[in-house]
Amino acid sequence: EVQLVESGGGLVQPGGSLRLSCAASGFTFSYFSMTWVRQAPGKGLEWVAYISSTTGTIYYADSVKGRFTISRDNAKNSLYLQMNSLRAEDTAIYYCARDGFGAYGMDVWGQGTTVTVSS
Amino acid sequence: QSALTQPPSASGSPGQSVTISCTGTSSDVGGYNYVSWYQQHPGKAPKLMIYEVSKRPSGVPDRFSGSRSGNTASLTVSGLQAEDEADYYCSSYAGSTNLFGTGTKVTVL
Numbered sequence: 581e582v583q584l585v586e587s588g589g590g591l592v593q594p595g596g597s598l599r600l601s602c603a604a605s606g607f608t609f610s611y612f613s614m615t616w617v618r619q620a621p622g623k624g625l626e627w628v629a630y631i632s633s634t635t636g637t638i639y640y641a642d643s644v645k646g647r648f649t650i651s652r653d654n655a656k657n658s659l660y661l662q663m664n665s666l667r668a669e670d671t672a673i674y675y676c677a678r679d680g681f682g683a684y685g686m687d688v689w690g691q692g693t694t695v696t697v698s699s
Numbered sequence: 700q701s702a703l704t705q706p707p708s709a710s711g712s713p714g715q716s717v718t719i720s721c722t723g724t725s726s727d728v729g730g731y732n733y734v735s736w737y738q739q740h741p742g743k744a745p746k747l748m749i750y751e752v753s754k755r756p757s758g759v760p761d762r763f764s765g766s767r768s769g770n771t772a773s774l775t776v777s778g779l780q781a782e783d784e785a786d787y788y789c790s791s792y793a794g795s796t797n798l799f800g801t802g803t804k805v806t807v808l
Contacts, residue, residue, distance in 0.1 A: 682733030682792035685750030
């Protein structure tokens with residue numbers, strides 16, 4: 581079964597850091613590019629960051645550029661999101677998704693992990 | 700990086716059709732054949748319904764169809780069923796970024 585499972589969410593104070601992980605199974609992870617998408621409470625979807633299959637191409641939304649870092653370890657079938665200098669407005673459910681970045685769409689999604697930034 | 704514009708809500712009776720619009724610009728929706736649509740039920744992760752403007756992933760009913768005219772993409776749900784009640788989001792590739800729409804809540808009356 582093709583599956584993505586996020587972990588690492590939690591409560592963090594403003595200015596703090598958190599590292600999210602996304603474990604992939606059921607498909608050849610190294611063949612696919614990946615994306616993080618977030619959804620603030622009661623709000624819509626917001627694309628956060630993208631990484632190509634070989635990490636050669638990385639893109640960020642302006643709202644997180646310079647604070648978040650996307651990375652992957654193809655040997656461990658894992659995707660990561662290092663989040664620094666967290667703000668209240670980063671509070672959201674964070675989803676990882678398999679993403680053709682245009683082609684094929686975001687065709688596989690995890691269940692999400694919740695990040696709450698609050699003092 | 701502005702969100703794509705969708706109507707906040709749409710509704711229809713069972714068996715009827717509903718169409719949701721998604722308006723962008725020539726730099727996103729109108730510039731690439733990379734518009735996708737996602738369905739999200741409350742408390743659940745989004746699900747891909749349409750990709751590359753009008754293609755349906757395996758397992759998505761053919762009641763769901765996508766199209767585009769200029770800078771506006773559309774999702775049509777024909778033969779509405781109770782389980783189609785959900786939030787729907789469009790998304791478009793835009794060069795080095797990916798934009799989502801503002802979302803539309805579809806209600807089955």
